[in-house]
Amino acid sequence: MTEALLSKEIPVPRKWVGTPIKAKEFPRLITGQGRYVDDIKIPNMLYAALLRSPYAHAKIKRIDTSKAEKLPGVVAIVTQEDVLKYCKPYPQIVPPPADKLLDYCIAVDKVRFAGEPVAAVAATERAIAEDACELIEVEYEPLPPVMDAEEALKPDAPLVHEEVGTNLVWHEVFDYGDVDKAFAEADKVISLKLHHHRYGGAPTETHAVVADYDKGTGVLTIYCNNQMPMFCMALIGLSFNMPTDKIRIITPDIGGGFGSKILSYTYMMLISILAMKAGRPVKWMEDRRENLASGTHCNEATFYVEAAVKKDGTILGIKAKTLHDVGAYLRYEPVGALLWIQVSSGPYRFKNLRMDVNAIVTNKGPVAPIRGYGRIQHLWMLERTVEQVARQLGLDPIEVKLKNYVRPEEMPYVSPSGATYDSGDYPTALKKALQMINYDEWRRKQPELWRQGRFVGIGAALFQDSGTNNFAQVRLIYKNNPFSGNSRMAEMWMDEFGRIIVAVGSNPHGQCHETVVSQVVADVFGVTPDDVFVVPGFDSWVHGWTGHSGSYASQFAVSGIGAVLGAAKRLREKIATIAAHMLKAKPEDLEFKEGKVCVKGTDRCVAFWQVANLAYRNNLELPEGVEPGLRVIYTWKAPFKLPDLEKKTVNATLTYSYQAHACVVEVDPETGKVKILDYAVVDDCGVPINPHIVEGQVHGSTMNGIAAALFEEYVYSKDTGQLLASTFMDYLFPTALEIPDIKVDHMISPSPFTELGTKGVGEGSLVPLGSIAGAIEDALSPLGVVITDSHNPPERIYRMIKEAQKKRK
């Protein structure tokens, strides 16, 4: 931790918060003792396999399961007919007419992407279920697929959903400031067409479900690895028309998610139907090829951008038309097409912005809220635009960025869309990252390297990671959407031995919530993290929950910890009341230390277990009016407001972590391959509860971003709609060999809006998409190459170099 910008007094004594203790979860997770869905075995359990569509777009004319049913070991088969008996279509977030869109957990009447489930088989063994899938005869009538957002808008384009009548499912224009005036006053207008490609999360553990329907009680128990089960609870309850008290959702350890696992509710339902039909529990474990093909990709977006600028590089305003290709079904969309609203001007201070936003369905896999959901696309677009502004004006991109950044003294800063950036020092962070790669030295050497024919370039970018979302922002999609705010529930108790137990019911999939919760609680009670037990995983019958529960949108350090702190204070107050009675002192004169409550400055103490004994077993000695037991619940609520529907503004998120990245790359002109020579990150997530865990998140996000920038892309065949990157042979998932050493440093700008000054940190915003694109463009600047795609594999760079060389001849 170098420069502490700590300015806010933290009300809770901090011994453990801020300490890089080893994560409690690590020993069990890295020695193979974690318990995942696939480790769950229930007597009499069957195994499922799914038959998926080979076509991107086709009518289903007939499904014949008779041969498959006769295969020994097959117990149940579910097709569209069964699904229609059990389910209603999922409710949609979009306004009419696209709200008519019919979406089920299986293809009904038509298949709309290659890989869409068409039938599900439960058998006594997985291999039998797979063989049975081969025996199911499906007669399709192939239809022309529509594989491009712009093609999908043409009047003669095939319709993905006839019931909607258009492929344009959502369109809205957002106009902030005075954009026309900004363009009238501009010295120059810069125009660009940009494309943000499709990649995904590729978690180590793919989607998994065990469904167990108990006929006796009518309770459906779903073991799953969903990241946001209480969001699913409403969807599943509504679609099954089943009261939610009859649905129990359990998530054990989860092996990564990156947002993709928010959408596993379709599988949770399909496997549940299979279990209900079979009358036996059913397990389904997705294989890698299914995982890649079944969607949960990130939003693909095309941008038509215009920037109004002054000669000195000052940005006056930006106009952007955005086409989001959201794939075959909406699921969580068009939220991803809206979420730029959290980072409307990015780290920049221009006030005038017009966004013409379009969400379009195609015959690709449906998108999911992938890490940096909807913000990455926008931040990357802004970064490309600002760099092109600089290059077209003959200025240094880094100087232009620094000139346009929000100043630290302007924080908290209200962006054009009403999102309030809480704290931070963007210019210092960028400069620090540049120092870490020896920026001045590389700039000095660069002309000589170019003369030698070596294309070495430097790139730097800063993205914000907006965390703790205000659900009310979806009312800007459709005013009737009945969601707003954000909340979290935590339950905490001290047992009769004086141990503290916390049930916070989040769904960590790599974020180590057990560790950070115990650090926060340890400080409140004057104990060590080892004295605090955090109930692992989530069980809707055990953990208190609200409709916002789950692990998503970079928020646990704010919302989860908000709930934990509230519960801890409530429990501490009760313990203090009882202890004060026992010690014949005033509660405000007490201190909590080492498992005891003591009168400050004396050795008059009672141990926690003595207090607990009174509360649980010896309650006639409790002070008057004190309820027995030491168990409390606290529900944290985010301090948000409803959006202004007229101005279309909303304070969409509570905290803004950010990362500044700087890198040096070398492009091989013969092969187009990019080699990263140096990479540095400066992270500022406010007060880090556990810097060790933050560092892990920073590394993960950086690796994710490098992978997206150079390796991973879901490529579809334009004419047949087949996914061509369907295994790790073609979907290039990086290994440690592809990732350089990453230098990391931190800054701390506590959030003024959270109790501990913490900010969410989980997503980290994949900044390499910006920094690497900038560095490649810089390296190739002698050739005048302009980077317009977020994915830059050797082939694309090679072609760009060859084209640029041809033009110069």
Next chain:
Amino acid sequence: MHFEGTFDIKAPRQKVWDFISIPNNVAKCLPDLQKLEVPAPDRFKATVKAGVGFVKGTFNFEFTMLDMQPPTHAKLSGHGSGTGSTVDLETAIDLSDLPDGGTRMAWKADAKVGGLIASVGQRLLEGAAQKLVSNLFACLKKQLEG
């Protein structure tokens, strides 16, 4: 995927036409034929073993002969499925006389492949499909001349 080719057969046009308009003759040239059913003179069902790279399996094809203009032009339309994949094939054949009494066959084929083979085997697909289709026509030539 689109393929086309031309080759000359040392046999008169009527003989060529008579040969190729019989499903049994065409089916013999399919790769690794397992089973053949001819429910109608212009339709046949064939089970073949085929694949790309390591993705190999059994396909059930149904072929229909269309647009028959003896002894000049014919179309063969086929649909196959199996191994988690589908193949839709449209071929057209045009016959013309050669001065030496032989026949020139010009053929075109459009294939659309979906599912496992298209996604996993796509690196090898074009080459494998080209080979399959060329072998089919080479086999027809061989049978006619042999």
